[in-house]
Amino acid sequence: MTDYRRLRVALLGAGAVGSQVAAILLKHGDELADRAGAALDLVGIAVRNPDAPRDVELPRELLTTDAEELIVGADIVIELMGGIEPARTDIVTALGSGADVVTANKALLATHGPEIFDAADQVGASVYYEAAAAGAIPIIRPLRDSLAGDRVNRIMGIVNGTTNYILDRMDREGSEFADVLADAQALGYAEADPTADVEGYDAAQKAAILASLAFHTAVPLDAVHREGITKVDAQLMDAARHAGYVIKLLAVCERLTGQGEVSPSGEAISVRVYPTLIPREHPLASVHGANNAVFVQAAAAGDLMFYGAGAGGVQTASAVLGDVVSAARRHIAGGVGVGESTRANLPVLPIGRVTTRYQITLEVSDEPGVLATVAGILSEGRVSIATVEQSVLDVAGDRADEAPGTARIVIGTHPSLEQDLSDTVARLAESGVVGRVVSVLRVEGD
Template identity: 55%
Template sequence: MANSQVIKVALLGAGNVGSQVARILTEEAPMLSERVGTEVELIGIAVRDTSAKRHYEVDSSLYTTDADALIDAADVVIELTGGIEPARTRILRALTAGKSVVSGNKALLAKHGSELQAAATKSGAQLSYEAAVAGAIPILRPLRDSLAGDTVTRVLGIMNGTTNYILDQMDTTGAQFEDALAEAQRLGYAEADPTADVEGYDAASKAAIVANLAFHSEFTIDDVHCEGITSITADDVAAAATDGYVIKLLAICERDGEGVNIRVNPTLVAREHPLASVHDAYNAVFVQAENAGELMFYGPGAGGAPTASAVLGDFVAIARRLVLGGSGVPEYTYAQLAATPMNRVVSRYSVGIEVDDKLGVLANITRIFAEHGVSIQTIRQTKSKNASGEGVSSIRIVTHRASDENLRKTMAVIDSLDTVREITSVIRVEGE
């Protein structure tokens, strides 16, 4: 592409992030053109309904319902529609024609990322999606490029702002999950149907994308073990606080022998750990690498303008490459590591058990842990009377590292005891 040419941009989608991208492409066109090295022009915005009200109004002649024609006329396509179809077909249409694509579509990338990357590599087009993980926080480029000469061993991320807001509220105000969720909905942090956030699916998509880049292998969302936060109670949060922990929903990708363990689960994080002080709807990603040591990246994980910043960073990098010539840098999945089955995953656990307040109950429980090879680090027992006036003991046990399988077997046996009233919680402990 010669310097005298214009780079024509097609935008798919005009939602919260799309409107901000349209605004910046319009208002900051001179700045973007300076940085790219040639003129940049937004040639159209594909939407389902051209007459709908938008967050930011651009020249109404830019709106079109014919996404394919728009893609065919463009040099670079920015996809911000979300969902699998028609986004997948449209991105493949662009990449196959050698047009580079910026996407923020985490669900699509976590499901069909390698198909899209293969299409890009084949045509020499570029595919970038920094906005798909942790909003404005640069995390994919650092993993892909900055740590390209290092070996990542573990990534621990707070990658969903909604659940972090809810858990932070529960920690700071003592609220129950339902009340904190309602507050998050009132403030616009959580959607009317909060399932994707609170069940951990949103974070799981991001974990799959991060694991690909961190471990140079192909993983999809189907490789991610996922537990949400709906069962976390105010009691769990209070018990964690007593022991010096805070509960966070972490996306965890860690090298594990010859495989990689990828999961999203509520986690006890020690108060001194940098992730413990990530409040409100902020995101943060903690990366451990063999030579670099421990790095952390922190910032707003969502929102129209921050996510648009990530989209436009990718766009400028892509457009400059178009001006300079040379193909996009393909992802290198040479390592081909496999996802570790969850039952082999090893971590520490914090377990809450409610039992009859009788002699010998605690001894019996600790014996069952020992028989299953699960070593106990600390036990705390609190005695009280229940509503019927019966003596009840709340036992909180924190284990040393144990396999998921051994822990589950232990808990199954304990659950079957007559003296055990309820297993109130089983939460992993991370961050040592």
């Protein structure tokens, strides 16, 4: 083997991803050295319990419970523990010692990203996090580097494999949410407590990371509007299919213009996660199973789509090791690490300032004059109707909470302001003619 400069690599965490990273470093070290221009010496793996069972058998002498000892003196620290602490403290310590950091920790970056990037800037180190937003899909580097000379206007991403698996099966099989969720848990796609996935928390963290990069603006996690998929049922799927749509949980990051009252440049951004109606001919509609995809619209480059596995130990390890090679190359080349750009500092607007199209599903009494009353309330609320479909439910009621003589109305709107739509739906619910607001779904990708 060529006599390379040797770099000390410390690994924090040996779970599904960490154990695969360690195994590949040990097995393919020579090949990685050829690509990096430096030998990558795995000097140790910090774990909570050295005796815990793992997917990959790792040398016992590399395992330790003392993360701090590993970090001191390391050139590259790979953090794959997850969670906020002790990951935050360990990363800041590593950066303070001059090491570059590679992490897949989306929760940490979404909540403490500015602090971590600032710590890196103070010492001229770099933080690499390709695996934090979409697993094996290369999206961080294209946004940070390849599109640095362009203006990203919009990102729509399927960034959570669990919810995509659930919604895809509901769409293709007509299954109910609870049944598919149980299958997803049995297959290991969903955790025993699936809240982070099905309520959109995981996707919101990734949306904050993607928006921060795309718009050169620090996006706090609490500025991301979040809704989950637990209210999506087979009837909503049927209505979407009939109208030519598929329902996906999307992370939408959008540049908004004409916002002079909140920004000197007249620009602001919106970052949101919610179940969305996507036209079946849109590329994101064909993302099946537990796969992820990120659709980017840029001023010069046009439409770009990145597709692939959004999770999995081996797949995510691929993105982590790509970052490790990049970090090694930087060490060999020398110089100060490139920091994150947040100088645009665009305001993040609340969901009420967003304009889009909607599909409103209502249950009403099947009697004359109801549709006219509904149309009048929408008109008064500045919500313009594009399409209306009505179906009469079974006289006995299709569900226990549906009264006999109930009709279901599905209303498609022209583009409307979210705040107007929200206020109008509230008035519909209180109008006396609407028995139940079944759902309000946004329409994206037209």
